[in-house]
Amino acid sequence: MRRIITFGTFDVLHVGHIRILKRAKAYGDHLTVGLSSDELNFSKKGRNPIYPYSSREELLSSLRFVDEVFMEESLEKKREYITQHNADALVMGNDWEGKFDEFKDICDVIYLPRTPSISTTEIIEIIRDVHS
Template sequence: MRVITFGTYDIFHVGHVNIIERARLHGDHLIVGVSSDKLNIAKKGRPPIYCEDDRQHIIRSMRCVDEVFLEESLELKADYIKYYNADILVMGDDWQGKFDHLKDICQVIYLPRTPSVSTTEIIEVVKTKRL
């Protein structure tokens, strides 16, 4: 079974590791789409801390990941699923229900996120930390 998942993976943390490793448990080939810098700005209103090339390199270095590609648009999820012949789409449960329309082309699984870990929260802590 071929599994596909997507994310920004900025300021890589244990929550990212957990969801990627758990996604892999659903198949024998894991494909990861990393949001482009341009897509991240559109989604979050800010550029990522690390550039798209560095973020792809980080994800590619994980032994459970077989393929990495740059995700250019949220609207192209179905195209990416078809192009990579994915059987299963895995996303964090913060996206619960948002990709159910893709159930006609693949199985859709929402996994619980790691509690108390988020890139946005880490960035806020770093910004407000006083030495």
């Protein structure tokens, strides 16, 4: 069995998220998602996620191509997470191109093109503009 791992916040779940998760799963038999904790999201982006961890975890877990979701609490623990989950490949969006090459010694590292013209940040900005 080939095990795939990916990481993200997956806030305001949208078609771009769905497409990259489906494509990630196509690289193996089992897809594990490291889902950023609310605290990690705040430290990365300087804002709390729109949806709390429990809601984001429920949404991701309900997707038929996601086999497992766990809480990512630290960016510095990626190597540990990859090892713990016996991942054969790490799949990330190409906006991270080259940033995870350090893990090529323990698994394949694959960068996939993102869905153009859609991002959570953009969606949040549009909603804020409409309601201000």
